[in-house]
Amino acid sequence: MGITVEGAAKRFGDFQALNDVSINVPDGSLTALLGPSGSGKSTLLRAIAGLEDLDAGRVLINDEDATSKPAQKRGVGFVFQHYAAFKHMTVFENVAFGLTIRKWKKPEISDRVHELLQLVQLDGLAGRFPSQLSGGQRQRMALARALAVQPQVLLLDEPFGALDAKVRKDLRVWLRQLHEEMHVTTIFVTHDQEEAMDVAEQLVVMNEGRVEQSGTANDLYEQPANEFVMSFVGEVNRLGEHFVRPHDMEVALDRDENSEEAMVQRIVSLGFEIRVEFALADGTEIWAQLTRAELQKLELREKQIVYVRPRQTKVFSGDVPSPDGRGASTPHGRKPGDGNAEVSAAV
Amino acid sequence: MSSSTRSRWGLRTLGLGYLTLLLLAPLVMIFYKTFEHGIAPPLDAITSSDGLHALKLTLITVAIAVPLNTVFGVVCALLLVRHPGKGNTAIDATINLPFAISPIVIGLSLFLLYGTSGWLGPTFAEAGIKVLFSVPAIVLACIFVSLPFVVRETVPVLQEIGTDQELAASTLGANAWQTFWRITLPAIRWGVAYGIVLTTARVLGEFGAVTIVSGSISGQTQTLPLFVAKQFDNYNEAGFYGASILLALLALSTLLAMNFLKRKEET
Numbered sequence: 379m380g381i382t383v384e385g386a387a388k389r390f391g392d393f394q395a396l397n398d399v400s401i402n403v404p405d406g407s408l409t410a411l412l413g414p415s416g417s418g419k420s421t422l423l424r425a426i427a428g429l430e431d432l433d434a435g436r437v438l439i440n441d442e443d444a445t446s447k448p449a450q451k452r453g454v455g456f457v458f459q460h461y462a463a464f465k466h467m468t469v470f471e472n473v474a475f476g477l478t479i480r481k482w483k484k485p486e487i488s489d490r491v492h493e494l495l496q497l498v499q500l501d502g503l504a505g506r507f508p509s510q511l512s513g514g515q516r517q518r519m520a521l522a523r524a525l526a527v528q529p530q531v532l533l534l535d536e537p538f539g540a541l542d543a544k545v546r547k548d549l550r551v552w553l554r555q556l557h558e559e560m561h562v563t564t565i566f567v568t569h570d571q572e573e574a575m576d577v578a579e580q581l582v583v584m585n586e587g588r589v590e591q592s593g594t595a596n597d598l599y600e601q602p603a604n605e606f607v608m609s610f611v612g613e614v615n616r617l618g619e620h621f622v623r624p625h626d627m628e629v630a631l632d633r634d635e636n637s638e639e640a641m642v643q644r645i646v647s648l649g650f651e652i653r654v655e656f657a658l659a660d661g662t663e664i665w666a667q668l669t670r671a672e673l674q675k676l677e678l679r680e681k682q683i684v685y686v687r688p689r690q691t692k693v694f695s696g697d698v699p700s701p702d703g704r705g706a707s708t709p710h711g712r713k714p715g716d717g718n719a720e721v722s723a724a725v
Numbered sequence: 726m727s728s729s730t731r732s733r734w735g736l737r738t739l740g741l742g743y744l745t746l747l748l749l750a751p752l753v754m755i756f757y758k759t760f761e762h763g764i765a766p767p768l769d770a771i772t773s774s775d776g777l778h779a780l781k782l783t784l785i786t787v788a789i790a791v792p793l794n795t796v797f798g799v800v801c802a803l804l805l806v807r808h809p810g811k812g813n814t815a816i817d818a819t820i821n822l823p824f825a826i827s828p829i830v831i832g833l834s835l836f837l838l839y840g841t842s843g844w845l846g847p848t849f850a851e852a853g854i855k856v857l858f859s860v861p862a863i864v865l866a867c868i869f870v871s872l873p874f875v876v877r878e879t880v881p882v883l884q885e886i887g888t889d890q891e892l893a894a895s896t897l898g899a900n901a902w903q904t905f906w907r908i909t910l911p912a913i914r915w916g917v918a919y920g921i922v923l924t925t926a927r928v929l930g931e932f933g934a935v936t937i938v939s940g941s942i943s944g945q946t947q948t949l950p951l952f953v954a955k956q957f958d959n960y961n962e963a964g965f966y967g968a969s970i971l972l973a974l975l976a977l978s979t980l981l982a983m984n985f986l987k988r989k990e991e992t
Contacts, residue, residue, distance in 0.1 A: 428895075449896050450896070450897075450899060452896075456893065458892075460889060461889075462889035475899075475907075476897035476898050520893075523893075524896070526897075
């Protein structure tokens with residue numbers, strides 16, 4: 379059950395949007411496809427919905443091969459970044475669209491639409507046109523429209539991308555609550571790692587048309603498979619072969635056996651958190667994340683010489699990311715250029 | 726008076742002056758001339774049997790040519806915008822031909838094609854269908870000259886609405902046909918409507934191509950513009966003023982009808 383994609387490949391001209399991508403989304407879960415723009419996350423989502431044909435690979439929805447089914451027969455609800463509201467229809471007619479197509483009877487449509495509008499908190503606005511709604515309201519209408527036909531899966535393509543920061547945060551919380559109530563298998567695409575970690579139960583990190591890693595937010599943060607994942611799901615410093623999170627940087631006034639000399643370049647106060655930027659003797663620039671209390675205890679000033687020591691670091695051997703964190707030379711590692719296949723996203 | 730106000734008034738005067746001199750003055754003149762001796766003379770000319778026949782023939786031509794070009798125009802616009810392919814550049818360029826070619830040349834080319842020694846003439850003659858100097862030729866000529874309008878008005882609107890709404894409809898279970906009728910057509914309706922108005926105006930007024938292929942036989946193959954020309958040639962002032970006014974009013978009424986519908990919908 380759930381959604382399975384096997385060996386998906388898609389090319390647009392010279393651009394390889396998807397390169398042998400396989401994911402597995404458990405039934406009833408809330409999963410985020412996370413990645414920078416051009417990573418293939420939206421293409422993957424559209425391929426699952428049937429809005430994009432794959433060059434190779436299969437899409438299974440609830441154990442049924444949907445690869446050659448048209449979008450209209452896949453039973454998916456799709457929410458677009460720019461709402462895709464039917465501009466010439468009222469909110470009511472928008473939400474009723476799928477039911478009208480299914481030839482529901484008028485009183486039943488009316489009941490269902492009002493039930494959904496209540497769910498998305500738009501009940502008083504049924505007679506309005508999309509142009510009379512705010513961005514957040516339009517997106518909630520689009521969600522109600524997608525949910526009206528009781529889809530097997532709900533797919534959201536950067537659903538909050540066009541909204542301002544405050545509305546975006548509210549909708550995140552609301553989406554999570556909605557998912558808890560409805561338990562429909564949901565995938566949403568985002569380039570915002572904080573949003574992905576906040577909303578989703580599991581994350582699939584994509585880059586350059588491949589899956590880099592999947593797992594819970596904790597897995598990705600604590601055991602990133604490679605440099606890309608490590609730097610995409612959080613801040614990172616690089617010390618030669620070692621990667622270290624800024625909050626894992628220890629700053630001391632006295633030298634100790636493992637520490638390195640550094641000069642304070644800049645101290646930036648971001649509220650509770652303080653960002654301290656250093657230059658090492660060899661010119662490497664790094665930064666540490668300190669709390670206000672730590673900073674006060676150390677009494678740091680700019681141009682001061684201090685000693686920094688990473689509490690823990692990660693080393694990724696080889697240029698090619700490897701799912702188990704070991705190098706490309708290990709038996710289970712991957713050779714350069716074989717793409718990233720078979721990363722299971724089971725939680 | 727600030728310089729921007731001055732330039733605004735300057736531009737306005739220039740624009741209005743240009744329109745008055747080149748567009749309004751001739752039209753006002755014709756209205757004035759038509760009703761100079763009351764309503765009876767022009768009305769008599771129009772309601773003469775030849776006049777009524779010309780009106781009927783023009784309306785028949787509109788009733789055939791406009792729907793055909795509307796359907797073709799919308800289908801063609803969908804092809805150009807929604808299904809980009811290698812052949813589209815050729816189609817796009819071909820559609821513009823009627824704009825580039827003088828109607829008289831179009832008339833001549835139809836005349837040659839359907840004439841007794843043309844490629845298609847003998848075939849139709851054998852089947853017993855009279856094309857030239859008959860209604861089919863008039864309709865063909867009008868279709869040719871008015872073909873680009875609906876396509877040209879619909880293409881930009883289709884591009885502007887994008888594909889998201891159509892894709893959303895398909896994920897909600899609508900098939901291509903349902904998506905077209907319920908989503909695409911309502912979204913592009915004013916572009917299409919404007920194309921229809923322009924097509925209708927063009928078909929109503931077409932003269933050059935129709936002159937050649939119709940033979941302009943009074944009471945048989947004379948459309949309203951040809952009737953106007955005939956009255957002009959015969960120095961029948963009342964007749965040609967009256968028919969001209971009728972022609973202008975017909976075109977104007979389609980434009981007004983569209984504006985009325987649009988306003989009614991917006992309120």
